[in-house]
Amino acid sequence: MTTTLIRKLAEMRELSRGWKAAGESIAVVPTMGALHAGHLSLVQAAKAACDRVIVWIFVNPKQFNSPEDLANYPRTEHQDAEKLAPHAVDAVYVPDVDQVYPPGFATTVSVTGLTDVLCGSHRPGHFDGVATVVSKIFLQTGADRAYFGEKDFQQLQVVRRMARDLDIPIEVVACPTVREASGLAMSSRNQRLSPAGQAVAAGLYAVLRDLAEELEQGSSFHPLEARARARLAAEGFGEVEYLDLRSEDGLQALDHAAVPARLFVAVWVDGVRLIDNIPVAAA
Numbered sequence: 001m002t003t004t005l006i007r008k009l010a011e012m013r014e015l016s017r018g019w020k021a022a023g024e025s026i027a028v029v030p031t032m033g034a035l036h037a038g039h040l041s042l043v044q045a046a047k048a049a050c051d052r053v054i055v056w057i058f059v060n061p062k063q064f065n066s067p068e069d070l071a072n073y074p075r076t077e078h079q080d081a082e083k084l085a086p087h088a089v090d091a092v093y094v095p096d097v098d099q100v101y102p103p104g105f106a107t108t109v110s111v112t113g114l115t116d117v118l119c120g121s122h123r124p125g126h127f128d129g130v131a132t133v134v135s136k137i138f139l140q141t142g143a144d145r146a147y148f149g150e151k152d153f154q155q156l157q158v159v160r161r162m163a164r165d166l167d168i169p170i171e172v173v174a175c176p177t178v179r180e181a182s183g184l185a186m187s188s189r190n191q192r193l194s195p196a197g198q199a200v201a202a203g204l205y206a207v208l209r210d211l212a213e214e215l216e217q218g219s220s221f222h223p224l225e226a227r228a229r230a231r232l233a234a235e236g237f238g239e240v241e242y243l244d245l246r247s248e249d250g251l252q253a254l255d256h257a258a259v260p261a262r263l264f265v266a267v268w269v270d271g272v273r274l275i276d277n278i279p280v281a282a283a
C-alpha cells in the first residue's frame, strides 16, 4: 500500500470523506514530528484499532511560549518519513501553516481549570495553543479516534475535556509512555541533550520510582518531596519547575496516594526541559 503525503486541507478532507463513505474507521496520531519509538507506539495502537491511520506532523507555533524553543525544535521530515515507512500508514498530513492558521485567524480554544497547574502555570498560553490546534486536528481529519501519549498526561486531560465540551465526536485514546532502558521517557527534545546531559537525565526515572514506592507504603508527600529535590540537585539536575503528587482525574494536589494518583515532574537538564509522570498506587 502507498502512504499519501498531504499538505492541503482540501486533499485531507477529500480522502477522509471517501473513507467514511466506504464505512471505514479513521484514526489520527497528532505529532510535532522528530519521531521516535514513543510516537510509533501510538501509530501501532491506531493501526490495530482502525481501518485508516493519519499521522499529523506540524510544529504548532501557537503552543510555544518561548521563541528559542520554537526555533530549536527538531525538524526532521525526511527521517520521519523513513521511520513511518514500515508502518504503512494511510496518510501523513504535514499541513502548510496557512492550512491551519489562514490569514485573519482569530479563534482560541481555552480549557480552564485543568490548565492552571503543572505545565499550564509554567508555560503561559501553551495549552491554549494545544487546545486550539487539537480542535483543528479533530475537525480537519474527521477522525473517529485520536491517539495521545501519557507522557504528556496533562495534555491528554485537556484534550479530553476540550473534545467533550465542544461535542466533537471522537474517542481520545491514551497510550503508555515508552521509555529508554534507563527509564527516561522518550521525547523529541531529548535529541538536544549533550552526552553529559543524557547521563544526568537517565537518573530521573529512578528518583520518581523511589518516591512512588515510599508513597505507596503510606508516607506523606511533602517530606519526601524535599528529599527528592535535594537528590535531583545532587545528581546534577537544574531547576525543578514542579514536582507534584496529584489526582489523575482533575489534577488536584494531594499529600497522600489516596485516590488514583500520579507524580508529575518538570525539570531542566543541560538547557533542556524534561517532563515525566508515573502512577502511584493507593497506599
Ligand SMILES: Nc1ncnc2c1ncn2[C@@H]1O[C@H](COP(=O)(O)OP(=O)(O)OP(=O)(O)O)[C@@H](O)[C@H]1O
Pocket (backbone or CB within 6 Å): 030, 031, 032, 033, 037, 038, 039, 041, 042, 147, 148, 149, 150, 151, 152, 175, 176, 177, 178, 179, 185, 186, 187, 188, 189, 190
Ligand atoms: N515516550 C513517549 N511515549 C508515548 N507517547 C509519547 C512519548 N513521547 C511523546 N509521545 C506522544 O506523542 C505525541 C506527540 O508528541 P510530540 O510530537 O510533542 O513528541 P514529544 O516527544 O512529546 O516531544 P516534546 O515533548 O519534546 O515536544 C503526544 O501525544 C505525546 O504524548
Ligand SMILES: CC(C)(CO)[C@@H](O)C(=O)[O-]
Pocket (backbone or CB within 6 Å): 030, 031, 032, 058, 060, 063, 130, 133, 134, 152, 155
Ligand atoms: C498534540 C500536539 C501534536 C499538538 O500540537 C502536541 O502538543 C504534541 O506533539 O504533543
Ligand code: BAL
Pocket (backbone or CB within 6 Å): 063, 064, 152, 155
Ligand atoms: N509534547 C508536548 C508538546 C510541547 O511540549 O509543546
